[in-house]
Amino acid sequence: MKDDELAKFFAQGILVDASVQSMDIPDIDKLISKMNDRGATFLDAKLLYDISENNIENDAFSVEVVKTYGGERSPAKPADWVACFNDRFNRLKNILLSKPECNSVMSISNIKTAPNNSTVSTIAMISNVSISPIKKFMILEIEDNTGSFKAISSQNNLEIVKDQVVFISGKKSNDAMFINQVIFPDIFVKSQKNDNVPDAYAVFISDVHIGSKLFAEDALKRFISWLKGEIPEFSSIAKAVKFIFLCGDLVDGIGVYPDQEKELSITDIREQYDSLYKMLDQIPKGIKLIISPGNHDATHIAEPQPCISSNFAGRIYNLRNAVFVSNPAYVNIRFSTEKIGVLVYHGFSIPYYADTINKYSKMDTDDIAAIMKIHLRSRHLSPTHGASQILPLQRDYLVIDETPDIYATGHIHKTLLSKYKETILVNSSCWQFQTDYQKKYGQKPDVAKVPMVNLKDKSMIVLDFLNEKIQTYEKGIKAHAS
Numbered sequence: 246m247k248d249d250e251l252a253k254f255f256a257q258g259i260l261v262d263a264s265v266q267s268m269d270i271p272d273i274d275k276l277i278s279k280m281n282d283r284g285a286t287f288l289d290a291k292l293l294y295d296i297s298e299n300n301i302e303n304d305a306f307s308v309e310v311v312k313t314y315g316g317e318r319s320p321a322k323p324a325d326w327v328a329c330f331n332d333r334f335n336r337l338k339n340i341l342l343s344k345p346e347c348n349s350v351m352s353i354s355n356i357k358t359a360p361n362n363s364t365v366s367t368i369a370m371i372s373n374v375s376i377s378p379i380k381k382f383m384i385l386e387i388e389d390n391t392g393s394f395k396a397i398s399s400q401n402n403l404e405i406v407k408d409q410v411v412f413i414s415g416k417k418s419n420d421a422m423f424i425n426q427v428i429f430p431d432i433f434v435k436s437q438k439n440d441n442v443p444d445a446y447a448v449f450i451s452d453v454h455i456g457s458k459l460f461a462e463d464a465l466k467r468f469i470s471w472l473k474g475e476i477p478e479f480s481s482i483a484k485a486v487k488f489i490f491l492c493g494d495l496v497d498g499i500g501v502y503p504d505q506e507k508e509l510s511i512t513d514i515r516e517q518y519d520s521l522y523k524m525l526d527q528i529p530k531g532i533k534l535i536i537s538p539g540n541h542d543a544t545h546i547a548e549p550q551p552c553i554s555s556n557f558a559g560r561i562y563n564l565r566n567a568v569f570v571s572n573p574a575y576v577n578i579r580f581s582t583e584k585i586g587v588l589v590y591h592g593f594s595i596p597y598y599a600d601t602i603n604k605y606s607k608m609d610t611d612d613i614a615a616i617m618k619i620h621l622r623s624r625h626l627s628p629t630h631g632a633s634q635i636l637p638l639q640r641d642y643l644v645i646d647e648t649p650d651i652y653a654t655g656h657i658h659k660t661l662l663s664k665y666k667e668t669i670l671v672n673s674s675c676w677q678f679q680t681d682y683q684k685k686y687g688q689k690p691d692v693a694k695v696p697m698v699n700l701k702d703k704s705m706i707v708l709d710f711l712n713e714k715i716q717t718y719e720k721g722i723k724a725h726a727s
Contacts, residue, residue, distance in 0.1 A: 262289035290559035306487050307579045308533055314549035314571035314642050321637055329637040336644050337410035337624055338368045340430045347412040347428055354391035359417050366414035376401050398424040407629045430624035432648040434666045442580045442701045446485050449696045451492035451655025452675035456517035458510045459678040464693035468710045469527050478715040486532055492655040492673055493539020493572055493591035495521055501541050514543055518558035525564055534567040537574055539591040547634040549642040573626055585650045585700055590626050592654035597632035610723050614663040617670045658690035660721035662705040671696050694718045
């Protein structure tokens with residue numbers, strides 16, 4: 246921004262943040278007029294982006310932000326936790342009540358007074374799960390807002406985790422219920438094809454970790470060159486890429502873990518985001534970027550996380566082909582009357598279930614798909630309290646209200662494309678070579694493996710950009726996680 250342009254803002258009593266002063270703004274007078282209409286007196290990168298078009302459109306595609314966390318705060322007092330859990334319980338209860346098989350629901354207080362051997366059913370939250378040492382029965386402690394009760398199942402392999410909300414029916418026997426059936430909120434089956442949508446691809450990347458000494462810079466540059474049509478392999482797909490979802494941990498951050506500065510090539514968070522901007526600015530502007538934060542980004546770690554902060558990442562708000570959303574977020578990709586729903590979540594809760602469910606401890610692609618299935622079946626992205634750090638708000642943003650066509654995560658540096666009830670499961674690989682921490686625990690990351698989904702027929706491919714010759718990565722694609 247030139248000095249005379251800056252003076253126009255000052256003449257109107259508008260202060261301009263340093264993050265905006267380096268930007269090239271085409272119509273200063275129009276921007277000042279819009280700010281005056283809003284009564285705004287301070288211009289930062291976030292406000293500049295908000296005043297610009299909220300939804301980006303070109304060709305016949307558009308991006309519609311359906312759900313994103315706006316940054317409301319919480320004092321995190323006991324009453325806030327109660328309100329958050331009540332909101333979760335009531336919304337998941339309503340989802341269950343919409344299922345025809347979930348009928349004749351009773352409160353727990355009514356179950357307690359029901360006759361022995363009577364058939365009872367309820368919608369409740371699981372407060373504890375244990376296995377009896379003798380008969381190996383599964384014992385559930387269940388609760389609603391009227392009380393708590395015990396439910397027992399002879400099946401000890403039911404994949405039930407704490408704090409899920411479920412429908413349970415069975416026979417009452419004294420102070421317990423013997424379970425006949427458990428029904429989860431679960432997603433429903435979505436159609437597989439969008440016949441009216443032209444061939445177009447959505448691409449998913451995450452965990453770029455710019456600023457790390459182990460950042461795979463050459464691979465990311467190769468990916469961008471491919472998008473620009475400069476590499477012949479799979480060029481027909483490159484031409485059809487319309488969307489790139491960036492699912493968090495775009496930079497390595499500062500002070501994320503002890504002694505991190507020893508592993509950084511860029512030790513200033515703003516410089517890390519400036520480097521990210523320079524990379525993203527090379528991507529063809531006809532490709533829409535949907536940008537969401539992760540635990541390494543410049544925001545609070547508790548979920549939901551707001552959009553990446555313009556105070557630290559102001560330059561990326563100069564990308565006119567970008568849409569900024571929270572973690573988690575839900576967006577629709579629209580083409581004419583068709584829409585493809587994409588649920589974006591960085592995936593911080595995934596390791597918790599690998600640590601607590603022994604059969605998923607290997608964290609291979611089948612395990613990741615199974616844990617993502619727990620999320621969808623629970624209709625919650627972190628169903629167990631403690632699986633991730635939660636910001637207790639009046640509304641629980643981690644509830645999955647709608648069945649997505651695509652559910653995309655990152656965080657664990659592995660590659661996955663799979664399906665569950667025709668919803669595509671995506672976990673993006675990373676752009677960071679193995680760290681000392683990963684070596685210590687025997688974790689081998691997938692580097693520069695890029696999952697891609699054809700929006701017309703939901704076909705899937707993973708391309709490997711690690712080496713000079715781009716090739717497919719078959720390990721990333723798995724059968725249905727049913």
